[in-house]
Amino acid sequence: MNELPLAAAALGEQFALYLSALSNNIEPAQARLLWQDIAAQYGATQRAYHDLNHLRQLFVQFEQVKHDLHAPSIIALALYYHDVIYEPSRSDNELRSAEYAFAALRPYLRLPQCQHVYALIMMTATHQLGELSDPDKVSDTAYMLDMDLSILGTPWHEYQQYAQAVRQEYHQVPLADYRLGRTQVLTALLSRSRLYLTDYYYQRLEIQARDNIKREISLLLNL
Template identity: 35%
Template sequence: MDDMDQAPRSVEADTLRDRWHECLVAARGGDEGPDPSPYADNLLARWAEPQRRYHTTAHLAAVLGHLDTLAGHAADPDAVRLAAWFHDAVYRPDRSENEERSAVLAERALPEAGVPAATTTEVARLVRLTVTHDPAPGDTNGEALCDADLAILAAPPKEYAEYAARVREEYGFVPDEAFREGRAAVLRQLLELPRLFRTPHGAAEWEARARHNLATELELLTH
């Protein structure tokens, strides 16, 4: 992988390094292969870039935590966890091709790290799926990843408000009126989906709260 600035050192980062090691070893079927540590350091440095306010290591840790709950739904939970690591690995709020660039990063890094070709292909597909968060029926891997990524929408009101504020900070270069219009369009698009969450757990535990939060934010933005 490309050189990056030094990865963060903290309890959270060390826990994430351990999770990366476990995930990579499981995905490649054993300890044979390159040292996982440089790949963890590169990814964590990406997730700690200064332009990020919401899409940080805290978001990565949260998605991985939700996947622990949803892993039984996925056909290949190891691929889904790898996709979580890569899904926002490239993130520039002023660019529209972040998911594609993140998928290409996975396609380059994972074979080098010893991950089989089929798993790499699935990881890249899942990363690209986060453009729409609209998995096809029966795509259990996609359902698990998308539900985990969107779970923040069902957070308690205070936590949701903090999430929305951090998203606004990431788009600090956008004037207020333009941001309100763009954000409102995103919220409407989400609310128009027949189902925000596709896993049984997500549908039962997160759907209603998420719709309430989205509707509340939309009301604040447009009135």
């Protein structure tokens, strides 16, 4: 049995629940349409990593930490929309995804809620907390960003599949250019004092993630 349609259905049901938790003026049919739109975006043929499997992996993580979140439904919606627009050849995917989410959710959510989702998605461009001052938002944002990078700390065979999928998304880029660009991205990650902002993810994934990144860099340099 193909698990992806089942996973997509479950993701759609969860999406409706999180949206309904924040809005009392949305009908089930409207939530289904919003989800179908999200699923169509993530199901685009050019996606090999930033697809519905990526969302599924994120919500496995979400289930593990949601009890520590102050605004779990907001974080969930930001996760759903954070890669809704993804074109490897462009550098403004986060901005376009944030704008897309804002436009889609504004008819149903209050303005501050939409602004919060927008800001969360924008932070996935740098995976840095920036100048947040609200302790609850700082904590929630840190968890969300760590969830998005949790793939880096998976066992090597899973990380390999991730790295191969990323390369597939950039298949149009010549190998030499890809090797240079990808190595720069990975080296920049390694230069951070810590990859994971929360103690939860730092303690569980930091060492494995750094080992994986170093191993990928080594493979890239020997291609």
